Amino acid sequence: MPVTESPRAARRLAGWFEERLGADRIREFIAHKTVPVHSGTIWYYFGGITLFLFGIQVLTGILLLLYYRPTATEAYESVQFIVTRVEFGWLIRSIHSWSANLMIFTAFVHMFSVVFLRGWRRPRELTWLSGIVLLGLSLGFGFSGYLLPWNTISYFATKVGADLAAAAPVVGPALARFLRGGDDVTGATLTRFFGFHVAVLPALTTAFLALHLALVQRFGISTPPWIEERNRRRGAPIPQMPFAPNFFLRELMAWYAALAALGVLAALFPWPLGEKADPFAPAPAGIRPEWYFLAPFYTLKLLPSHIWVLEGEQAGLIGFGLLAIWWSALPFWAVDGAGRERTRLLNGVGVLLIAWLSSFSLLGYFK
Amino acid sequence: MSRRLVWLLAAFPALLAADSCRDCHSALEGPLAAPAAVFARDVHAHRGFGCADCHGGDPAQDDPALSMSRARGFLGKIGRLQVPRLCARCHSDARLIHKFRPQQRVDQFSQYLTSVHGKRWAAGDAAAANCVDCHGVHEIREVRDAESPVHPLKLPATCARCHADAAYMARYKLPTNQFEQYRQSVHWEALARRRDPSAPSCASCHGNHGATPPQVASVAAVCGACHALLEDLYRRSPHQPVFAKLNRGGCSVCHDHHKVTRPSVELLAGPRSVCVQCHQPGSGGAAAAAEMARLIRSLQSELDRSDRILEQAARDGMEVSEAQARQQEGREALVKARVAVHTARLAEVAARAQEGLEIAAQTYRAGQEALRERDFRRWGLAASLAAIALTLAGLWLRIRALERAPAGWP
Numbered sequence: 001m002p003v004t005e006s007p008r009a010a011r012r013l014a015g016w017f018e019e020r021l022g023a024d025r026i027r028e029f030i031a032h033k034t035v036p037v038h039s040g041t042i043w044y045y046f047g048g049i050t051l052f053l054f055g056i057q058v059l060t061g062i063l064l065l066l067y068y069r070p071t072a073t074e075a076y077e078s079v080q081f082i083v084t085r086v087e088f089g090w091l092i093r094s095i096h097s098w099s100a101n102l103m104i105f106t107a108f109v110h111m112f113s114v115v116f117l118r119g120w121r122r123p124r125e126l127t128w129l130s131g132i133v134l135l136g137l138s139l140g141f142g143f144s145g146y147l148l149p150w151n152t153i154s155y156f157a158t159k160v161g162a163d164l165a166a167a168a169p170v171v172g173p174a175l176a177r178f179l180r181g182g183d184d185v186t187g188a189t190l191t192r193f194f195g196f197h198v199a200v201l202p203a204l205t206t207a208f209l210a211l212h213l214a215l216v217q218r219f220g221i222s223t224p225p226w227i228e229e230r231n232r233r234r235g236a237p238i239p240q241m242p243f244a245p246n247f248f249l250r251e252l253m254a255w256y257a258a259l260a261a262l263g264v265l266a267a268l269f270p271w272p273l274g275e276k277a278d279p280f281a282p283a284p285a286g287i288r289p290e291w292y293f294l295a296p297f298y299t300l301k302l303l304p305s306h307i308w309v310l311e312g313e314q315a316g317l318i319g320f321g322l323l324a325i326w327w328s329a330l331p332f333w334a335v336d337g338a339g340r341e342r343t344r345l346l347n348g349v350g351v352l353l354i355a356w357l358s359s360f361s362l363l364g365y366f367k
Numbered sequence: 368m369s370r371r372l373v374w375l376l377a378a379f380p381a382l383l384a385a386d387s388c389r390d391c392h393s394a395l396e397g398p399l400a401a402p403a404a405v406f407a408r409d410v411h412a413h414r415g416f417g418c419a420d421c422h423g424g425d426p427a428q429d430d431p432a433l434s435m436s437r438a439r440g441f442l443g444k445i446g447r448l449q450v451p452r453l454c455a456r457c458h459s460d461a462r463l464i465h466k467f468r469p470q471q472r473v474d475q476f477s478q479y480l481t482s483v484h485g486k487r488w489a490a491g492d493a494a495a496a497n498c499v500d501c502h503g504v505h506e507i508r509e510v511r512d513a514e515s516p517v518h519p520l521k522l523p524a525t526c527a528r529c530h531a532d533a534a535y536m537a538r539y540k541l542p543t544n545q546f547e548q549y550r551q552s553v554h555w556e557a558l559a560r561r562r563d564p565s566a567p568s569c570a571s572c573h574g575n576h577g578a579t580p581p582q583v584a585s586v587a588a589v590c591g592a593c594h595a596l597l598e599d600l601y602r603r604s605p606h607q608p609v610f611a612k613l614n615r616g617g618c619s620v621c622h623d624h625h626k627v628t629r630p631s632v633e634l635l636a637g638p639r640s641v642c643v644q645c646h647q648p649g650s651g652g653a654a655a656a657a658e659m660a661r662l663i664r665s666l667q668s669e670l671d672r673s674d675r676i677l678e679q680a681a682r683d684g685m686e687v688s689e690a691q692a693r694q695q696e697g698r699e700a701l702v703k704a705r706v707a708v709h710t711a712r713l714a715e716v717a718a719r720a721q722e723g724l725e726i727a728a729q730t731y732r733a734g735q736e737a738l739r740e741r742d743f744r745r746w747g748l749a750a751s752l753a754a755i756a757l758t759l760a761g762l763w764l765r766i767r768a769l770e771r772a773p774a775g776w777p
Contacts, residue, residue, distance in 0.1 A: 080686070080688070080689075083686045084686050084689065090686065091744075245765075245769065246766065246769060246770065249762050249765060249766050249769075250766065252762055253759050253762050253763065256755050256758055256759050256762070257755075257759070259755060260751075260752055260755045260756075263748055263751050263752065263755075264748065264752070267744045267745060267747065267748035268684070268745075268748070269684055270684035270685070270686070272684070273686055273688065275688075
């Protein structure tokens, strides 16, 4: 009888896969995976939202690849074709651009929530470091992707960015030359950035994302020390929520909310195409990078032309480099030799960094 | 005297050269001191010329009796009638002038002789304008020097110094309203407001050294020096033989001469129409002019309408750059239609206007399509948001059901 044979066949097929993939162990792992429930649980969703937005990036990026042509003569026209002629091309391109920006925003939120909820503590140092690398890769995606439509704003902003890179001491000129594929931003730069954007960065991101997620599974989700301490004193265990389905369904709600936000932004504020870049035209007034580079960009503008024996920009870039290294090494300086947390230093630095990023980004945007 | 100073003086003999003219006149007062005070700024002084090169005499002599001796060629104050020939002594000498500037013209004096100014001068009229009236005396600057009275931006005011002086012009029975009229013209707007030194001024139409009023028959040629296409269209128009026969000045019949105002469709029909000067209301010519005006106004209005809808679409985030680029072609058709008025042929204007109207219709349709697409997107968004809201509500109910069940998480 087909009615009874069909479920039997499906069960046999499932059994065949189970035998080869060991899905029962994965199911077992998921069934026992829990998420701590406390006043800061809401911040746990931002890692998942960032992952969701990355998924959107991959999907829409692949669709854009079907039409995009990475040459100086065709790039702008191909993007124009996508947004004007391809069915729903405007939506895909707009979602790709908005999602990229939201992803970087949620990645920053995720990073700071990890800092303040102490998610970086032993043994999660490598989880933190892999997250920092992923944030750097996201910024790399942003920088390389910004040039790809080959419009006036993106062209000159990339020029400014590459010139800043050239000002870095020792490696600057070679780095800028490597990025640009020459002494100036040209079609060679576009092709190179395209390669970074669709091959090099995705490969690296996949590897580091896998590592990051594996480490999160390996050590579980961290609970802030003051919650642990409070529950220890009360002699009560920290409440836990099953990952599946309870936490996952909530995460799914967050993803839907992010999708709704993306839809609103893409439909009401489609990402503009601008005018085609003309390398021989003078740079238009008010050229500035994307918002996530505005804080360092504006800080560099405020620096004097010379600081000690260095040029202002060089000193600024060295400062930012050292700051990035110091911030990446947070798990190693935020606790003292006896393993006690340097709470004031950590909170102070975290708050200062947020204040600097937000205020200088706003100043850079409006000035 | 130190050894260093001796070397310095030996190296720069010019420092040792005596110029008793400047030394003495600097010490004088009143009009006799003025030339010495300003000559340092004169282009001739910059090129190494001195007072004696025009006035004669011997500047190496300290004794005025010797330095201003007729025996040493002293000419004294140069009379107005002597000025042109004195200037021409050097300025018509190509070998001398080209030492300083190889491209410099040397035909100013011969040109001057052809001018009304020069002809009156030749007839012995000392009041007729000569070199110094325009270029100044003792403080002559290069034409490109913004302080020069003949710098393009200052030239009209320089001409007006005499030509707007009613008392001065009375003896020549010349009108004095040219400068006032010019200051209402589109040419003045370009010169004075936009500070465009290439904008037409007096010399552009009348010439400079050979300044002569153009003959009535030559007006179109004068205007055509800049407006070549318009002159060509006019010459092929039915107006040209008629105006020539009536001895009317071509372009200036409709556009005036000194007071060339910004052209507009108002010149064709309506209260400011210039066509009614010749074409009676109700005549074929007046009807053709009115139809030309209607076509041009219609095209202008259609293009404006397309601009508005495309701007609206662009403001709402729609990509309409192709249609906006097409609008440029429509604007070009409008310019062509306006230009075609100079053919005085309705069919020519209609053809250009029709070309523009077709473009305006296409771009308007593109704008409408963009707004329809915008609305479609917004409805799509509303439907998607409703679906997402329903899903969120479903998920929330599912979570609540899960967590109310006894097997829920502790």
